Amino acid sequence: MIGAIADDFTGATDVAVALRRRGIPTVLFFGLPPEAAEPPGHDAVVIALKTRTAPRADAVAQSLAALGRLRSRGVRQVYVKYCSTFDSTAEGNIGPVLDALAGAMDVPLVAMTPSSPEHGRTQYNGYLFVGDVLLAESHMRHHPLTPMTDSYLPRLMEGQSAHRAGVVTLAQVRAGAMGRRLAELRAEGVRYALVDAVDDADLVTAGRALAGAPLVAGAAGLAGGLAAAHARSGHDDPPAPAPQGAAAVLAGSCSARTLEQVAAMIEAGRPAYRLDALADQDPGSLARDALAWYDTLDVEAGAPLVYASAEPSVLRRVQEIVGAERSAAILESALGRVAQGLVERGVTRVVSAGGETSGAIVSALGVPGGLIGVEAARGVPWIHTASGLALLLKSGNFGDAGLLVDASR
Known part of the structure; x- marks a missing residue:
């Protein structure tokens, strides 16, 4: 074991x-x-x-x-x-x-x-x-x-x-x-x-x-x-299939690959909302504004994106003004609250980009764990929880440029 x-x-x-x-x-x-x-x-x-x-x-x-x-x-x-x-x-x-x-x-x-x-x-x-x-x-x-x-x-x-x-x-x-x-x-x-x-x-x-x-x-x-x-024989049962249901994407990583994936979501015409720690340092109000935006969306528009990911120049400016640790804490807390609100609104598939972001989201949702399912990309599996919620937790650098688009179809 x-x-x-x-x-x-x-x-x-x-x-x-x-x-x-x-x-x-x-x-x-x-x-x-x-x-x-x-x-x-x-x-x-x-x-x-x-x-x-x-x-x-x-x-x-x-x-x-x-x-x-x-x-x-x-x-x-x-x-x-x-x-x-x-x-x-x-x-x-x-x-x-x-x-x-x-x-x-x-x-x-x-x-x-x-x-x-x-x-x-x-x-x-x-x-x-x-x-x-x-x-x-x-x-x-x-x-x-x-x-x-x-x-x-x-x-x-x-x-x-x-x-x-x-x-x-x-x-x-x-x-x-x-x-x-x-x-x-x-x-x-x-x-x-x-x-x-x-x-x-x-x-x-x-x-x-x-x-x-x-x-x-x-x-x-x-x-x-x-x-x-x-490994030994007798344990080759297939993992659970990819989940279905309403989806949303939350991104906090500022890695080059996640920035490409965020851009691909926007280019695909998905509704997108950016959390701005320069405009508001209260994670509660940041989350409330994002959820109010979500409530106005047409369900036919496709799974939306709420993101705090930023280009290096923007990230440096935020860190200089707000502070690196403080800005990260504000945005992680906000994304966790957004995840809670989305699940309350019926989202059953949450796609998360970034290690710290995923930790904040899982903690906010109170998910104790789950069984490992199929991979949406190499090393990025769906996780099936006892409550019926499915999570895809993507490390910042993982997946191709279209991963967020494909996983949230």
């Missing part, structure tokens, strides 16, 4: 579907699962936290609590899911969380990689690439919350951890020497082993080598490799 702890809600759906894709029945909880909760038969549990940009002490405390809940369920392997672009600041939270979990589990060496080739993230000689460029030369260099200005993963890890980090090279992975290299790093007192992988076959090889490791970390790619090692 695998238990995953994810640092944001869209990352949780990504890792959950990586497990489910290999035929492993997977249940996803938003926040700590109730102690008495016993969902239908499953071999994997994913706990979605919202700790990527939380204060370090809070991120550690929440992650330790999640570990305790997984241990109480008899989980044999714990997987810590972080973003494939290693989103973090110089203070954490990847390093502090893993330091705490490894200490609590008495694990001397943790193998990890953010490599996720299907999303264009690969690790080579310890360096992280986004497509054909190094991480620090990609769009992530200008991320508003976690700007990534270094591409060498051991250096990034050592900067936010109390322990040393090393590399398992691609040559060692492909030569079947991964076990020997991990033993060498452990003997040298290294706590974190960053594993090179440039295609899915490398991740499957790494997954087999790590099938018995008590604690592993990385993006959804390595989780899929572990799932391949753990």
Whole structure:
């Protein structure tokens, strides 16, 4: 049984579907699962936290609590899911969380990689690439919350951890020497082993080598490799079909891909309403105005879009005037309230773009979790809740330009 702890809600759906894709029945909880909760038969549990940009002490405390809940369920392997672009600041939270979990589990060496080739993230000689460029030369260099200005993963890890980090090279992975290299790093007192992988076959090889490791970390790619090692016959039931019903799209991510997807919604003629934190800093009134606009729409106009996503120049101006953290909090709260109002008005399909946005929406709706359904895009599954509400939680960079249009038809 695998238990995953994810640092944001869209990352949780990504890792959950990586497990489910290999035929492993997977249940996803938003926040700590109730102690008495016993969902239908499953071999994997994913706990979605919202700790990527939380204060370090809070991120550690929440992650330790999640570990305790997984241990109480008899989980044999714990997987810590972080973003494939290693989103973090110089203070954490990847390093502090893993330091705490490894200490609590008495694990001397943790193998990890953010490599996720299907999303264009690969690790080579310890360096992280986004497509054909190094991480620090990609769009992530200008991320508003976690700007990534270094591409060498051991250096990034050592900067936010109390322990040393090393590399398992691609040559060692492909030569079947991964076990020997991990033993060498452990003997040298290294706590974190960053594993090179440039295609899915490398991740499957790494997954087999790590099938018995008590604690592993990385993006959804390595989780899929572990799932391949753990998968067994008899669990190949198809996921629930794509849901039907009234839909709405809520977007808060300012990533380049989400901006393309927002533009595609507008170009498709979908009704669109922008939340402006410069015009109003009260999330309650922002939400009320958006819902009043929604109430005027013709139902034949197609699923609408309410968005806070903004081009870099606009985003910088908002952050300069309102403040980065305050503006983010205002807009996330507003989007959560809009989601509540939409569901009250009969919306049964909510499509969300952005990790922080998805966390705010799920929290506002009080959704405890759900079963993983079919994917609208690679790594972006529908989540079916007990109440009949269906959620599609999209990480900012995921999906093609038409994803929001297609998912909300």
